[in-house]
Amino acid sequence: MNTTAGQSRWARGFKGYSSEEQVRTAGLTRREDPRWRWVLPVTRSTRDFFIEQMPALVTTYCIAVALIFVAATMDRLVSRWLMSAWLLESVLSIAARLLILRRVFGASTAEVASRPTLRLLPLLAIVLAAIHWSWTATLFIGPDLNLTTVVVLLTYVMLSVACLGLAPASPVICAAYVVPMWIATGWMLQSSNWASTGVLVVLVAAFGGVMWSAFYIVVSGVRRYLVRSDEVDLLMNKLRDRNAEVEELRNVAAADLEMRSAVFASASHDLRQRIHAIKLIAHSPLASSAVFIDRPRLMRRLTAAIEDLEAFVTDVLHFVRFDSEVKPPKEQKVLLQDVLQRIEVQFEEEAASRQVQLRTRVTHLAVRTDPVMLTRIVDNLVSNGIKFTRGGVLVSARRRDEDVHLEVWDQGPGISSERLFTRAPAAAWAPSRDGFGLGLLIVRRLSDALGYQVDVHGRPGHGTRVRVVIPASDAIEETER
Numbered sequence: 429m430n431t432t433a434g435q436s437r438w439a440r441g442f443k444g445y446s447s448e449e450q451v452r453t454a455g456l457t458r459r460e461d462p463r464w465r466w467v468l469p470v471t472r473s474t475r476d477f478f479i480e481q482m483p484a485l486v487t488t489y490c491i492a493v494a495l496i497f498v499a500a501t502m503d504r505l506v507s508r509w510l511m512s513a514w515l516l517e518s519v520l521s522i523a524a525r526l527l528i529l530r531r532v533f534g535a536s537t538a539e540v541a542s543r544p545t546l547r548l549l550p551l552l553a554i555v556l557a558a559i560h561w562s563w564t565a566t567l568f569i570g571p572d573l574n575l576t577t578v579v580v581l582l583t584y585v586m587l588s589v590a591c592l593g594l595a596p597a598s599p600v601i602c603a604a605y606v607v608p609m610w611i612a613t614g615w616m617l618q619s620s621n622w623a624s625t626g627v628l629v630v631l632v633a634a635f636g637g638v639m640w641s642a643f644y645i646v647v648s649g650v651r652r653y654l655v656r657s658d659e660v661d662l663l664m665n666k667l668r669d670r671n672a673e674v675e676e677l678r679n680v681a682a683a684d685l686e687m688r689s690a691v692f693a694s695a696s697h698d699l700r701q702r703i704h705a706i707k708l709i710a711h712s713p714l715a716s717s718a719v720f721i722d723r724p725r726l727m728r729r730l731t732a733a734i735e736d737l738e739a740f741v742t743d744v745l746h747f748v749r750f751d752s753e754v755k756p757p758k759e760q761k762v763l764l765q766d767v768l769q770r771i772e773v774q775f776e777e778e779a780a781s782r783q784v785q786l787r788t789r790v791t792h793l794a795v796r797t798d799p800v801m802l803t804r805i806v807d808n809l810v811s812n813g814i815k816f817t818r819g820g821v822l823v824s825a826r827r828r829d830e831d832v833h834l835e836v837w838d839q840g841p842g843i844s845s846e847r848l849f850t851r852a853p854a855a856a857w858a859p860s861r862d863g864f865g866l867g868l869l870i871v872r873r874l875s876d877a878l879g880y881q882v883d884v885h886g887r888p889g890h891g892t893r894v895r896v897v898i899p900a901s902d903a904i905e906e907t908e909r
Contacts, residue, residue, distance in 0.1 A: 525554075531546070786810070880898055
């Protein structure tokens with residue numbers, strides 16, 4: 429995270445978590461060792477609680493340093509240079525701890541959760557404070573009871589209470605702060621003249637009772653609610669993930685339903701149109717008053733209309749069955765030249781009947797793909813090109829920027845990318861060839877299944893180029909034929 433973002437987050441109290449950050453943090457937290465939550469949780473509620481309590485501990489530290497400095501100056505029990513060294517160390521210690529905490533809480537929650545070194549830095553800061561107060565105890569608690577000793581003991585009690593504010597979020601950090609400080613204090617009191625063993629035991633027991641009561645009556649309750657809040661955060665993130673998945677599925681289903689509704693609305697119109705055309709042809713002899721009727725020509729027209737209706741119904745049924753027929757791709761090495769040769773042989777007769785010149789360019793490229801799906805894609809593109817072209821259809825495969833571009837060019841009326849997967853437009857020069865466009869819908873579905881991108885470039889009246897982009901990861905080295 430950059431410095432500006434870190435300062436902004438530090439200034440606003442870490443209340444503005446992005447949704448991406450929460451989702452990633454939740455995922456990391458769910459998989460981590462539960463013991464990390466005793467050191468430094470990074471979930472939102474506990475992290476915010478920890479940060480809100482830190483100013484109180486820092487303020488208490490500064491007050492304690494000031495009170496001890498004043499009391500020690502008045503008692504004059506420590507030399508001036510040692511006092512100056514202690515005061516300098518106090519300033520450096522708090523500065524180092526603030527820098528450490530700024531680094532940790534200036535980073536994103538996900539970054540802290542994924543990096544153990546950042547997770548342990550607050551513990552290092554607390555250890556520095558514990559070392560400082562342990563040295564302070566050995567420096568200012570002497571054998572006699574004086575103002576400095578009383579002030580040190582009172583400030584230690586104040587620091588312990590302030591540190592308990594961090595215990596609900598991080599019991600380990602609280603223990604690392606309090607325990608070394610009071611161990612050093614007890615060691616110094618044991619050698620004092622005014623505190624006998626009995627008095628010391630009573631004081632330790634009383635202080636321990638106060639700390640125990642504070643922890644188990646107040647702190648444990650707060651921690652329980654924080655842990656529950658963290659669990660709620662994790663559950664909310666899981667729910668957000670599921671909602672996002674459901675929303676994505678809903679959008680896909682809505683788009684599919686909209687596409688199917690448009691397809692079947694168009695199919696209904698086309699079906700009625702074809703049936704109406706057949707009725708007109710069939711009734712034309714009855715409606716005509718002419719004595720001579722060209723019956724062979726009439727039968728040819730009727731036969732062509734019925735064949736067109738049959739092809740149309742077949743396309744519709746094929747589209748209805750398409751989703752159930754599509755299976756997961758079975759990838760294997762495929763030589764593109766074999767695919768092109770098969771296409772050329774398959775459409776040779778149809779192209780000749782329509783007086784269309786079908787050409788393929790020789791290629792030595794090979795790809796790893798499902799041969800059935802790939803062939804079906806090329807089938808539909810070539811069939812569509814032959815149906816609408818005015819002159820020829822060209823099929824080629826070549827390398828472009830490490831990807832493999834499989835292209836089908838035609839000289840038809842042209843179709844824009846916005847209309848690629850909709851009903852194909854009729855051409856003025858071929859009014860009876862108005863296509864239903866199911867082949868192009870199938871191309872899209874198969875390309876999506878294979879992870880290919882379909883790109884179209886066309887201008888009305890100048891033909892169309894449809895390009896299927898096979899990614900470089902599926903391309904295999906060129907083969908020599």
